[in-house]
Every structure is written in C-alpha cells, then in structure tokens.
Amino acid sequence: MSLEYGASSSEIREVTQLVVNGKSYDACVGESLLGFLFQNGISSTSVNLVTKEVRFAFCGMGMCSECEMIDENGSILRVCQTSIRRNMTLTSRGI
Amino acid sequence: MADELEPLGRSSEMKANNHVVIIGGGPGGLAAAKTLARKGVSVTIIDENPDLGGQYYRRRTKGTTELVGDYRVDGTHLISSVKKLGCTILTDSYVWGISNDKRSLLVENSLLGKSTRVNFDFLIVASGGHEIQYPFTNWQSTKVMTPGMLSRLVTVDAIEPNxxxxxxxxxxxxxxxxTSHLIDSGVVVDGVxxxxxxxxxxxxxxxxxxxxAKCAQFLHYRFKLFSNGVKLTQGSRLRSVQDSYDGITATFDKRSGGEQxxxxxxxxGVGYGFKPNSEVLEILNVERGESTSFGHFYPRVDRYGRTSQQNVFAIGEVSGIEGFKSAMVxxxxxxxxxxxxxxxxKxxxxxxxxxxxxxxxxYEELFAKFLKKLYRIDLEDFPLLDPEVxxxxxxxxxxxxxDGVLSQCESDMAYVKAETRIGMGLCQGRMCGTALGIIVKKKYPKSISPGFSIRIPFRPVAIGSIIALESEENRDYIDG
Structure with a gap:
C-alpha cells in the first residue's frame, strides 16, 4: 500500500498546474510538495485558529500538524508527507 | 484498500500463528523485518510516512528521485529487500490505540480516514523519536523549524540553496x-x-x-565547520527571534556572562535532542527503565529489546537515543x-x-552513555519563559x-492541561510537552519529572473511524 505518486516513470517530468491559496504555479508531478512550497517562498501552510498567525511546516516529519492544508476534495493533507499530484488545488488550513 | 486490510485481523478463536507486527519502518524496524521475514516469519510493518525508511532513510518522492537521483542508497536496498521478502506493509498508517486485551493495535490510515485492527503475537515497537523543543519568543515564526526539517529540505527534498x-x-x-548536510547542499551556515x-x-x-571511529566522525564534522568558516558557540541560550524583511534576527543570552x-x-533550526515516541509502550504498561531529567519514558529492556511485557520488544530510539546504527543492531x-x-x-x-x-x-550503548553525559542539559540551562512566549x-x-495555574497544579501536568488547554492540540503535546515538564519541575524541584499521561486515542483520528470500530462487536477498546 505504498503511496501512488500519480506518475509513471514515462511521465515523470510532466508539468502540472498547482494552485495554492488562489495563486497558480507550474510544478512537476510527483515532486515533494514541501520542497516545492519552500522553494517558491510559500510559507503559509496553515493559520492558527487561536492566534490567527500564519504557520509553516515545523517538524517536517508528520508530527506537528502545522503544515496541514486542504485539497480540492476538502481532505486535510500534511504537506511534509505529500507528493504533488495532477491539478492540485490547496488552501491553507484555517483561512 | 480497506478490503486488503481485513485478512490481517485474526479472530480470537484461531490458534496463535506467530505473527510479528513492527511499529515503525525506520532502520530498526527494517532490520528486524529483514531478519524475521527471510526465515519465513509473517511480518507486518506499520509506518505513518508515505514510504518506509523512517527519518534516517526517508525516501525522496518518485518525482524528486527522477529529477535529482536517489538519496541514501543503502536505505533503498534495505527497503527493497524487505519488500521482496513479502512483508505486509501499511504505510500512511499510524497506531492510535490498543485493544483492552493488548493483542491488537488500532491503526488509522491517514489517507483513507479509516481505521482497522491489527492483531499481533509478537510486537516490535520501533517508533523512533522526535526533536525536543524549548519555546522562545516568536518560535512560531515561519522561518523557525527543527534541524530535522532543515536537513530533509536540503537532502530528501533537494531544494536549491539559492x-x-x-x-x-x-x-x-x-x-x-x-550543519554538514547544509554545507554540502550550499546553504550558508551563519553559526551553530x-x-x-x-x-x-x-x-x-x-x-x-x-x-x-566515532572520534574521526566528530573531527570530520569539526573540520568541516572550521574550513567553511562556521562558528561554533557553546553555552549560549536562545532568547528570542524577530522576523526581518527576508530573514530573522536571533538573540542569545550568554550563559555565564550577561552580554547578549x-x-x-x-x-x-532548533532542537535539544530527541524524545522517544513511547505512547504504545506506555499504554501497554511496559515497565519503566531509568528515569531521565526530562521525565521521558524509556522502557526497561534487555539486550534483545525485550520489555517487561511478554512478546513486546522495543528497539531503536524508543528504547534509548543511540542513533540509527544502534537501532539496526x-x-x-x-x-x-x-x-x-x-x-x-540455534x-x-x-x-x-x-x-x-x-x-x-x-559498544553503541557505551558510546550513547558517553554522549548523554557529554551533552547533559540541566534544568537551569533553560530560562523561565517571558510572558509573551x-x-x-x-x-x-x-x-x-x-500564572496562577502553575502554583495550584502541585506538579500535576493533567491539571495544567485541563486549565490551560496546553497539549490538547493536534500534536498532542509533542512539541511543548517536554518544555511544560521542565517548567513544572523548576517550580516543584522535588517532584518526579512530570509528563503528559497517555490516553487513547493518542493521535488525531477521524471520528468516523472511531464510530466504525465502535459498531463492531468489541465495544470495549477504549478504556472506561
């Protein structure tokens, strides 16, 4: 039951549209989502419901839940444990 | 996928079939799985990450591997040999509870939002650890993270240093x-x-x-820092971080003098060593080993990792922070x-x-003991927190x-938790629990080092999963 990265090796460099909080980016399918967000200076994965501060991934190992975002299906995902899929649309949790 | 999980559950009437369940697919769990599966033992590995490897052998995603190549190839070999041996592998799955008879784990698949029971005859807990934090002003800044996260960004995620x-x-x-990983990747390190x-x-x-051999490794790191002009400062404690236009300004107290x-x-990147992910062992009432200054739970284990509970083993960081080699051993x-x-x-x-x-x-244990003495942190090393932290x-x-809560709590962390909500969030006190323990211990020096008590569910779990399990015939899986 390993993760399906959504890309077979022939389509590896397939570029897809990744929408983060309404802004569109070109991203490679199967690439690390955490790496992509960091590289592109997107530092708001969630907004804390109490303090209303913007947060970014903190622990990088699926423990702190600060990198939780909501995808196009309304499911919560942890950015640090996710690869980029085709046509992903992400919103910061708590916005 | 849920159907795939069903056969794992062995009904209680069936004879014991010596099924081994390993929690954690890091170096320790993988080494155990390989040892057992090559002799034909039926093994299930449960891991909360998308792929096996744990933190040390964390896999690059498929896309990143194709773009920049593999990382830690020995891990790739180990993982593929375990996969070839036919172990049942449950990734994206974490244990959040244990049945009352202590013979099955309650496991949530985080992608499906569904839980299942996994029965075991032997249990190897190889759940690793996570980094210890101590808060300072503005540690919630988006530019502050754990060293582990910095490390994976430059190694596993292969970001450009820019x-x-x-x-x-x-x-x-x-x-x-x-520091060595950052230097290798081209990130400039402004100080350690x-x-x-x-x-x-x-x-x-x-x-x-x-x-x-370990000395050579130390000297290698020390030389690397020196030759790259990285200054190593000892005895300095972090007071605050301020966000600036494109970075941060960090302010340190000098421990001996007063100057900042x-x-x-x-x-x-900030972290003060590691805390074991000991929830499963604590729920199983495994006997405690030697007490530690931070009140972290370490099980009493023998050289084989056997705990006080029959057929329950603890290996790797969860049995003592000794590094990946010791975990594999x-x-x-x-x-x-x-x-x-x-x-x-035989x-x-x-x-x-x-x-x-x-x-x-x-050998590894002796070295770990040496390191523990070497990096010994006293409670006084951590400052009392400013009110705005x-x-x-x-x-x-x-x-x-x-304020107020601390003087009334009589060193009871559960009281502080109930009064303030500290530790009730999604991380379940994993980021702040050690810090609160230190603060409470400073206030009540004679108390036994406190920690949060573990209750099921000890990880966030979809409410639907609990309802689904509850509708099963065994309704008694949650204590009380």
Whole structure:
C-alpha cells in the first residue's frame, strides 16, 4: 500500500498546474510538495485558529500538524508527507 | 484498500500463528523485518510516512528521485529487500490505540480516514523519536523549524540553496550532522549554537582513546565547520527571534556572562535532542527503565529489546537515543530472539550473527552513555519563559496563562492541561510537552519529572473511524 505518486516513470517530468491559496504555479508531478512550497517562498501552510498567525511546516516529519492544508476534495493533507499530484488545488488550513 | 486490510485481523478463536507486527519502518524496524521475514516469519510493518525508511532513510518522492537521483542508497536496498521478502506493509498508517486485551493495535490510515485492527503475537515497537523543543519568543515564526526539517529540505527534498542562510541552535551531535548536510547542499551556515559545552580537548582525547571511529566522525564534522568558516558557540541560550524583511534576527543570552549575542540569518533550526515516541509502550504498561531529567519514558529492556511485557520488544530510539546504527543492531537482535522463541533456531550462523550484534550493541550503548553525559542539559540551562512566549503552538497558549495555574497544579501536568488547554492540540503535546515538564519541575524541584499521561486515542483520528470500530462487536477498546 505504498503511496501512488500519480506518475509513471514515462511521465515523470510532466508539468502540472498547482494552485495554492488562489495563486497558480507550474510544478512537476510527483515532486515533494514541501520542497516545492519552500522553494517558491510559500510559507503559509496553515493559520492558527487561536492566534490567527500564519504557520509553516515545523517538524517536517508528520508530527506537528502545522503544515496541514486542504485539497480540492476538502481532505486535510500534511504537506511534509505529500507528493504533488495532477491539478492540485490547496488552501491553507484555517483561512 | 480497506478490503486488503481485513485478512490481517485474526479472530480470537484461531490458534496463535506467530505473527510479528513492527511499529515503525525506520532502520530498526527494517532490520528486524529483514531478519524475521527471510526465515519465513509473517511480518507486518506499520509506518505513518508515505514510504518506509523512517527519518534516517526517508525516501525522496518518485518525482524528486527522477529529477535529482536517489538519496541514501543503502536505505533503498534495505527497503527493497524487505519488500521482496513479502512483508505486509501499511504505510500512511499510524497506531492510535490498543485493544483492552493488548493483542491488537488500532491503526488509522491517514489517507483513507479509516481505521482497522491489527492483531499481533509478537510486537516490535520501533517508533523512533522526535526533536525536543524549548519555546522562545516568536518560535512560531515561519522561518523557525527543527534541524530535522532543515536537513530533509536540503537532502530528501533537494531544494536549491539559492544563497540561503541558516543558523542551528540547540544541543546534541545531530546539530553537527545537519550543519554538514547544509554545507554540502550550499546553504550558508551563519553559526551553530550549542547549549552545553561539550567540545573540549579533553573530550576529544577521551573519544580518540575509547571510540576512535566515532572520534574521526566528530573531527570530520569539526573540520568541516572550521574550513567553511562556521562558528561554533557553546553555552549560549536562545532568547528570542524577530522576523526581518527576508530573514530573522536571533538573540542569545550568554550563559555565564550577561552580554547578549545577536545573529542575523534567514532560517533557524532548533532542537535539544530527541524524545522517544513511547505512547504504545506506555499504554501497554511496559515497565519503566531509568528515569531521565526530562521525565521521558524509556522502557526497561534487555539486550534483545525485550520489555517487561511478554512478546513486546522495543528497539531503536524508543528504547534509548543511540542513533540509527544502534537501532539496526537492535533490530537484528530482536529478530534473532523472536526466531529463537518461535522456531528454536540455534545453529552456528545464527549464534554468530547474534554474538556480533550483541557486542556491537554494547559498544553503541557505551558510546550513547558517553554522549548523554557529554551533552547533559540541566534544568537551569533553560530560562523561565517571558510572558509573551507562545508555549502551546497548537492551542495558542502563552506562558503568561500559566500564572496562577502553575502554583495550584502541585506538579500535576493533567491539571495544567485541563486549565490551560496546553497539549490538547493536534500534536498532542509533542512539541511543548517536554518544555511544560521542565517548567513544572523548576517550580516543584522535588517532584518526579512530570509528563503528559497517555490516553487513547493518542493521535488525531477521524471520528468516523472511531464510530466504525465502535459498531463492531468489541465495544470495549477504549478504556472506561
């Protein structure tokens, strides 16, 4: 039951549209989502419901839940444990 | 996918079939799985990450591997050999509870939002650890993260350095390893700030005599820092971080003197060693080993990882923070022990393997003890928190909210939790629990080092999963 990265090796460099909080980016399918967000200076994965501060991934190992975002299906995902899929649309949790 | 999980559950009438469940697919869990599965034992590995490997052998995603190549190839080989041996592998799955008869785990698949029971005859807990934090002003900044996260960004995620700069703060040899990764990747390290004072000539001489191989590793790191102009400061404690236009300004207290040190950089990685992920062992009422200054739970284990509970083993970081090599040694030893229990495997080859790993285990433990003394953190090393410091990141609780509560709690962390919500958030006190324990201990020096008590569910779990399990015939899986 390993993760399906959504890309077979022939389509590896397939570029897809990744929408983060309404802004569109070109991203490679199967690439690390955490790496992509960091590289592109997107530092708001969630907004804390109490303090209303913007947060970014903190622990990088699926423990702190600060990198939780909501995808196009309304499911919560942890950015640090996710690869980029085709046509992903992400919103910061708590916005 | 849920259908695939069904056959795992062995009904209670069926005869024991010596099924081994391993929690954690890191170096320790993988070594144990390999040892057992190659002798035909049925093994299930549960891991919360998308792929096996744990933190040390964390896999690059498929896309990143195709773009920049593989990372830690020995891990790739180990994982593929375990997969080939036909182990059942549950990734993206975490254990959040245990049945009352202590014979099955409650496991949530985080992608499906569904839970299942996984029965075991033998349980190997190889759940690793996570980094210890101590709050400071503005540690919730998006530019502050754990050293582990900085490390995975430059190694696993293979980000471009783009002239980025970082500083590393905290304690332990892991800071040096991360610094080395950052330097290799092209990130400029503006300084390493160690809380304690371990780097002394006497220490290096002792290392050279007793642990020459480890000494070489230390000297390699030290030389790397030196040749890249990275300043290593000892005995400095972090007070606050301020966000600036494109980075951060970190302010340190000098431990001995009063003068402050101010450093500018872009990112800050902070961590004070590791805390074991001991929830499963605590729920199983495994006997505690020696107490530690932070009140972390370590099980009493023998050389094979056997705990006080029959057929429950603990290996790797969860049984003592000793690094990935020790975890792998522990994995082999626990595997050999289980083989002996269920198959009566003796034989020369098996005895030889056990002996070699037994000796290696003693060596690794001695070295870990040495390191523990070397990087020993006293409670006084951590300052009392200023009122404006955020203590619980998840629930947004500031240190000022401890006023009053602390004097009434009589060292009971559950009371503080109930009064303030500290530790009730999504991380379940994993980021702030040690810090609160230190604060409480400072207030009540005579108390036994406190920690949060573990209750099921000890990880966030979809409410639908609990309802689905509850509708099963066994309704008694949650205590009380």
């Amino acid at each position: 002239g980025r700069r970082a500083i590393l703060v905290g304690s332990g040899p892991f800071l040096l390893a991360v 700030f160690e809380l304690t004072r371990p780097y002394r000539l006497t220490v290096f001489s002792m290392l050279a005599v007793f642990f020459p 040190v101010v450093v500018e950089s872009q990112l800050l 522990g994995g082999v030893l626990s595997g050999q022990r289980i083989l002996r229990d269920i198959k009566g495997v 034989g020369f080859a098996s005895m030889y393997v056990t002996l070699v790993h037994y000796l290696r285990s003693i 955020l203590l619980c990141r998840c629930e947004g609780v500031y240190a000022s909210e401890l």
